[in-house]
Amino acid sequence: xxxxxxxxxxxxxxxxxxxxxxxxEVGPHDVQIEILFCGVCHSDLHQIKxxxxxxxxxxxxxxxxxxxxxxxxxxxxxxxxxxxxxxGCMVDSCQVCENCKDGLEQxxxxxxxxxxxxxxxxxxxxxxGYSNTIVVREEFVLHVSDKLPLAATxxxxxxGITTYSPLxxxxxxxxxxxxxxxxxxxxxxxxxxxxxxxxEVTVLSTSPSKEVxxxxxxxxxxxVTSDPEHxxxxxxxxxxxxxxxxxxxxxxxxxxxxxxxxTLIGVxxxxxxxxxxxxxxxxxxxxxxxxxxxxxxxxxxxxxFCAEHNIVSDIxxxxxxxxxxxxxxxxxxxxxxxxxxxxxxx
Numbered sequence: 001x002x003x004x005x006x007x008x009x010x011x012x013x014x015x016x017x018x019x020x021x022x023x024x025e026v027g028p029h030d031v032q033i034e035i036l037f038c039g040v041c042h043s044d045l046h047q048i049k050x051x052x053x054x055x056x057x058x059x060x061x062x063x064x065x066x067x068x069x070x071x072x073x074x075x076x077x078x079x080x081x082x083x084x085x086x087x088g089c090m091v092d093s094c095q096v097c098e099n100c101k102d103g104l105e106q107x108x109x110x111x112x113x114x115x116x117x118x119x120x121x122x123x124x125x126x127x128x129g130y131s132n133t134i135v136v137r138e139e140f141v142l143h144v145s146d147k148l149p150l151a152a153t154x155x156x157x158x159x160g161i162t163t164y165s166p167l168x169x170x171x172x173x174x175x176x177x178x179x180x181x182x183x184x185x186x187x188x189x190x191x192x193x194x195x196x197x198x199x200e201v202t203v204l205s206t207s208p209s210k211e212v213x214x215x216x217x218x219x220x221x222x223x224v225t226s227d228p229e230h231x232x233x234x235x236x237x238x239x240x241x242x243x244x245x246x247x248x249x250x251x252x253x254x255x256x257x258x259x260x261x262x263t264l265i266g267v268x269x270x271x272x273x274x275x276x277x278x279x280x281x282x283x284x285x286x287x288x289x290x291x292x293x294x295x296x297x298x299x300x301x302x303x304x305f306c307a308e309h310n311i312v313s314d315i316x317x318x319x320x321x322x323x324x325x326x327x328x329x330x331x332x333x334x335x336x337x338x339x340x341x342x343x344x345x346x
Contacts, residue, residue: 032131
């Protein structure tokens with residue numbers, strides 16, 4: 001077994017703290033990565049606190065992983081030692097169902113194996129990227145370009161693909177009016193991708209102070225949703241709304257901003273169910289949809305697109321010892337726009 005070190009939550013009531021554990025040895029189809037940087041996702045906090053469902057403890061969060069390959073199995077064909085590589089939200093799936101065969105491993109009909117807080121196909125718990133090393137089967141490892149700053153690339157493995165995938169699926173681009181609801185870790189990536197795809201992008205935010213930042217990221221317009229006049233001015237005007245908010249919010253208000261046949265795409269995960277009035281959808285044949293991360297082929301496509309167009313996340317680099325304080329700041333929206341852990345500080 002490979003001796004690993006990490007920061008883990010022992011229970012939902014305890015803070016993350018140093019913890020030693022064992023990774024499996026590198027098998028014939030495995031890749032071992034020395035983790036250099038790991039992004040901090042809002043879902044990390046939700047999961048260590050059991051906000052969504054009972055977790056598997058001890059829990060090592062982290063699914064925005066980038067680093068250097070230090071060992072490959074004898075049958076590995078796509079990766080070599082010393083190459084840069086990444087791991088996102090999944091580390092396995094059945095590989096044989098119709099969704100997996102279509103490159104939609106995130107929707108595996110047998111259930112994909114998550115990078116942490118999951119059981120692998122042998123029943124062993126998975127541990128994530130707040131660690132110094134990880135072993136993953138070749139099919140779930142991604143090539144990472146050396147053209148981009150590595151630390152800022154890490155959040156692309158979740159925040160990036162979570163916003164890229166729905167925009168690609170609904171073919172959002174030139175001629176479309178796209179609103180991005182929320183300008184946080186997900187939202188700022190939605191703005192960057194929406195603008196890169198040629199859409200006319202509006203940011204919807206409760207914070208007037210974010211207007212300058214939104215436009216610097218590529219937004220064409222900014223609407224303060226706490227201002228009734230601002231909201232009235234854009235009523236019925238958007239083809240798509242990319243909803244990135246993970247806090248409770250009035251879904252009926254935002255559905256009213258869609259034009260006829262418009263679609264609201266939810267990628268944020270509030271702790272409480274949505275409350276939707278039927279006429280919010282019926283009045284205008286509007287649609288409400290959800291989207292998870294992308295599959296492995298689409299995630300690689302996204303990473304390649306980012307390398308070609310020089311797109312990365314805006315980040316604040318932190319020491320692992322500051323993770324609890326960073327969670328507290330994240331809850332307050334006090335991060336522009338994604339924390340990334342320098343794993344050299346572990």
